[in-house]
Amino acid sequence: YIENPSSMAFDAAGNMYVGQADGTGDILMFDAAGTLVASFDVFTPPPPARGTDHIALARPEYPAYDGCTIFYTSRDPDIRRYDVCTRTQLPKFNIQPLPGEVGNMAFHLVVLPDGGVLVANGFLGIVRLDASGNQIQTYVAPDGEPNFWGGVDYAGDGTFWATNAATDNVYKFDLQSGAVLDSFNTGTG
Numbered sequence: 001y002i003e004n005p006s007s008m009a010f011d012a013a014g015n016m017y018v019g020q021a022d023g024t025g026d027i028l029m030f031d032a033a034g035t036l037v038a039s040f041d042v043f044t045p046p047p048p049a050r051g052t053d054h055i056a057l058a059r060p061e062y063p064a065y066d067g068c069t070i071f072y073t074s075r076d077p078d079i080r081r082y083d084v085c086t087r088t089q090l091p092k093f094n095i096q097p098l099p100g101e102v103g104n105m106a107f108h109l110v111v112l113p114d115g116g117v118l119v120a121n122g123f124l125g126i127v128r129l130d131a132s133g134n135q136i137q138t139y140v141a142p143d144g145e146p147n148f149w150g151g152v153d154y155a156g157d158g159t160f161w162a163t164n165a166a167t168d169n170v171y172k173f174d175l176q177s178g179a180v181l182d183s184f185n186t187g188t189g
Contacts, residue, residue: 003020003021003022003023003024003051004020004021004022004023004051005018005019005020005021005028006019006020006021006050006052006053006054007019007052007053007054007055007056007108008055009055009056009057009070010057011057011060011067012060012065012067013032013067014031014032015029015030015031015032015037016029016030016032016034017029017030017055017057017070017084018030018055019051019052019053019054019055019072020051020052020053021050021051021052021053022050022051023051024041024043024051025042025043025050025051025052025074026039026040026041026042026051026052027039027040027042027052027055027070027072027082027084028040029084038084040070040082040084040087042072042080042082042089049074049075049076049105050074050075051074052072052074053072053073053074053075053107054072054073054106054107054108054109055070055071055072056070056071056072056108056109056110056111056117057069057070057071057111058111058113058115059111059113062111062112062113062115063113063114063115064111064112064113064114064115064131067085068083068084068085068086069081069082069083069084069090070082070083070084071093071109071111071117072109073106073107073108073109073119074106075105075106075107075122076105076106077094077097077098077105077106078092078093078094078097078098078106079092079093079094079098079106079109079117079119079129079133080092080093081093092133093117093129093133094129094133094135095132095133095134095135096135098119098121098124098127098135099121099124099127099135099138105121105122105123106119106120106121106122107119107120107121107122107149107150107151108120108150108151108152108153109152110152110153110154110160112128112154112175114130114131115130115131116128116129116130116131116136117129118152118154118160119152120149120150120151120152120162120163121138121149122147122148122149123146123147123148123149124138124140124147124149125138125139125140125141125147125149126138126139126140126149126152126160126162126173128175137178138178139162139173139178141164141166141167141169141171142171142180145164145166145167145169146164146166146167147164147166148164148165148166149162149163149164149165150163150164150165151163154175155172158174158175158176159172159173159174159175159181160172160173160175161173167185168185168186168187168188169183169184169185169186170183170184170185170186171183
């Protein structure tokens with residue numbers, strides 16, 4: 001690794017892609033045996049805020065999976081894409097910057113079965129985008145709890161889990177309605 005590996009994603013062949021928050025911000029590719037086989041320079045000029053801090057691929061069983069497109073965030077208001085098959089930077093995924101003027105930092109993201117994306121948007125909540133990159137829904141902590149969303153993971157059953165670092169609470173949301181279905185506190189402080 002070059003600097004601060006921050007996230008990883010696996011393709012159908014078992015290759016692991018690693019996003020790096022600092023340094024070059026390159027995405028690294030390792031084969032199933034753990035051998036570095038490629039490095040993807042996704043930034044020219046140098047990377048914004050935090051390189052390829054968080055990366056995601058659609059799951060191989062999803063119709064949106066193409067085995068090539070890596071979505072990534074850099075703790076700024078955009079979701080970027082890179083095609084590792086053609087080594088091509090693709091247009092930004094989101095049509096407009098994520099909402100808010102302060103705290104609109106995109107953190108973890110996950111690609112949904114329909115090609116849409118869920119992204120943890122720092123202090124403002126979780127943002128859902130459709131397959132065309134349009135913002136269609138926002139999820140926030142219940143009862144006026146402060147927000148500082150960092151992690152998000154789709155459960156595959158129409159629900160997703162999200163972590164709120166402001167309170168150490170973990171929530172299970174219904175994707176369609178936005179209702180909180182379950183929660184617990186990690187007690188980690």
